[in-house]
Amino acid sequence: MRGWHPAPTMKKMKTRLALLVGVCIAVSRAGSAAGGGPAASDTPIKVTVAVSPAMVGAGSDALVTVKLDPKPGIKLNKYPKIKLQVPAAPGLVGAAEQSMGNPAPPPPDQLDANYFHGAIDPLTLTLHLDSQAVKGPHEVRAKLSYFYCVAASGYCAPAKTELTIPVTVR
Numbered sequence: 001m002r003g004w005h006p007a008p009t010m011k012k013m014k015t016r017l018a019l020l021v022g023v024c025i026a027v028s029r030a031g032s033a034a035g036g037g038p039a040a041s042d043t044p045i046k047v048t049v050a051v052s053p054a055m056v057g058a059g060s061d062a063l064v065t066v067k068l069d070p071k072p073g074i075k076l077n078k079y080p081k082i083k084l085q086v087p088a089a090p091g092l093v094g095a096a097e098q099s100m101g102n103p104a105p106p107p108p109d110q111l112d113a114n115y116f117h118g119a120i121d122p123l124t125l126t127l128h129l130d131s132q133a134v135k136g137p138h139e140v141r142a143k144l145s146y147f148y149c150v151a152a153s154g155y156c157a158p159a160k161t162e163l164t165i166p167v168t169v170r
Contacts, residue, residue, distance in 0.1 A: 044074045044148045049163055055170040059131035064165055066144065067122040075115040077147040077156075078102040084123050086142045086165070092133050093140055093167070098125040115149070133169045140165040 048067040056062040066084055070076050081101035088095040100123060106113045127140065142163040149156040 043071075043161065044150075044159060045070050045076065045146070047144065047161060047163065049165055051165060051167060055168045056129055058129055058133040058135075058169055060129060062127045062129065062167055064125045064127055065122045066125070066163070068120050068146075070116075070120070070148070073151045075149045075151055076120060077149065078114050078116060079105045080147050080158075082123065082144070082146040084125055084142060084144050084163075086125065086127065086140060089140060091130050092138055093127045093129055096125050096127055098123050127165070127167065129167070129169060135169050137166065137168045140167050 046069040048069070050065045050067070052063045052065070064086075068076065068082070076082065078101040081099040081103070083099040084097065086093065086096040100121065102114070142165055144161045144163055145158065147156065147158050
């Protein structure tokens with residue numbers, strides 16, 4: 001009987017399936033690395049957080065400044081907006097949010113207008129401290145979300161970064 005092969009055993013089928021799954025995972029990882037996006041450990045921007053005044057009284061306000069510096073070859077989009085969100089931390093700070101950018105995408109013939117060019121103005125946010133905030137250093141959690149593009153490849157993606165805002169209550 002020409003062309004006839006015995007049915008594979010269950011062990012051979014499991015081995016083939018495992019090999020197929022392994023190849024699929026390897027191909028998907030290679031594809032995402034070759035797509036032009038940053039590696040998982042490489043963020044597309046440098047973020048610097050500053051708080052003024054350095055020591056804040058309970059019940060008063062602190063001004064948080066978040067400076068965004070795109071790495072070479074990275075463009076930040078104006079749409080969707082860059083957004084900084086601070087959830088309420090009971091007994092420490094109230095919720096706060098700030099954004100910058102455009103509320104709608106640009107027309108298709110003006111896509112370059114969707115990118116920040118040159119230096120990007122920092123995001124500033126006012127945090128109101130609870131009147132019962134405990135004295136001493138605290139870390140306030142925040143979330144920064146933005147959309148970026150890699151100039152060389154055209155790869156674009158959303159990004160989210162968790163930030164820590166250092167607040168010292170006097």
